Amino acid sequence: MGPILVTNDDGVGAMGLDVLITSLRGLGHDVMVVVPAQNHSGRGHSVTLGPVRMDTQRFHTDTWGYVVTGTPVDCVRLALAGACGTRPAMVVSGINHGWNVGHQILGSGTVAAAREAAWHQVPALALSASEGASWETLTRMLLHFGDSWLMxxxxxxGQYLNINLPAAPAAVWCWVSLDPAPIVPEVIPATEPGRVQLLGRHQSSGAGQDAAPTDIQCVEQGTIAVTALQAYPAVGDQGAPEECWHAPLMMSSYEEDEHDHGKSIRGVFPVGSDGV
Known part of the structure; x- marks a missing residue:
């Protein structure tokens, strides 16, 4: 079995990265690290178009790895392509500073790294935690539940696990669904003239008391939320297999104006007609 690739979107100096490396090493796993040089929070499944720089670095617990001038998805692709040594057997992304719940998974670089791995049939986890969680709290939960999540x-x-950790140590984790409520945008004027700040807040899903809790409700109640997500985008209604829609292709006819040498539209007509 190959090593576990550890990456994140908060960048090389994030506390969650050190916690994750320490915890996985404490569980006896072989760890390789490939992380972005800068913070890529909120950039989703973006990739770098062009060359990236890879520098070796020693991380926590004397673990060696690479710092990449690219995105979290770049880091996963480099590792899977063999550019960082042995191809990883699993990918663990995080621990993100702040929850990635509900619709936030679409913009999360932490989640995108796990999604990219799962797309390639490599088991993957995305870990995020409350902004108030401490090093000790996160380490306790990871050492207690980490192997269960990896298994x-x-x-x-073809799936990956999105895991959100509460601020206080939790003795329970639950399978939950994503909260379906949209993120409500809020625009706040900035102190500098001509600038604004765009924020987003979670809107209540409005689930009844008998409904199963969602990931947002779960972590807000102090329980670890675990959601299994498909790597492949969902496909909507494609219509019946035998359906095929036909419509005439429309073309424009241009005629050079003899007086100003400009272009004037003479008419729009279906292909094959005489345009008259």
């Missing part, structure tokens, strides 16, 4: 991810090829 669950290994059994779900």
């Amino acid at each position: 669950a991810a290994a059994q779900r090829r």
Whole structure:
């Protein structure tokens, strides 16, 4: 079995990265690290178009790895392509500073790294934590549940686990669904003239008391939320297989104006007609 790739979107100096490396090493796993040089929070599944720089660096617990001038998805692709040594057997992304729940998974670089791995049939986890969680709290939960989550991810090829940790140590984790409520945009004037700040807040999903809790409700109640997500985008209604829609292709006819040498539209007509 190959090593576990550790990456994140908060960048090389994030506390969550050190916690994750320390915890996985404490569980006895071989760890390789490939992380972005800068913070890429909120940049989703973006990639770098062009060359990136890879520098070796020693991380926590004397773990060596690479710092990349690219995105979290770049880091995963480099590792899977063999540019960082042995191809990883699993990918663990995080621990993100702040929850990635509900619709936030679409913009999260932490989640995107796990999604990219799962797309390639490599088991993956995305870990995020309350902004108030301490090093000790996160380490306790990871050492207690980490192997269970890795095993669950290994059994779900083509899927990845999105895990959100509360601020206080939790003795329970639950399978939950994503909260379906949209993120409500809020525009706040900035102190500098001509600038504004765009924020987003979670809107209540309005679930009844008998409804199963969502990931947002779960972590707000102090429980660890674990959600299994498909790597492949969902496909909507494509219509019946035998359906095929036909419509005439429309073309424009241009005629050179003899007086000002400009272009004037003479008419728009279906292909094959005489345009008259």
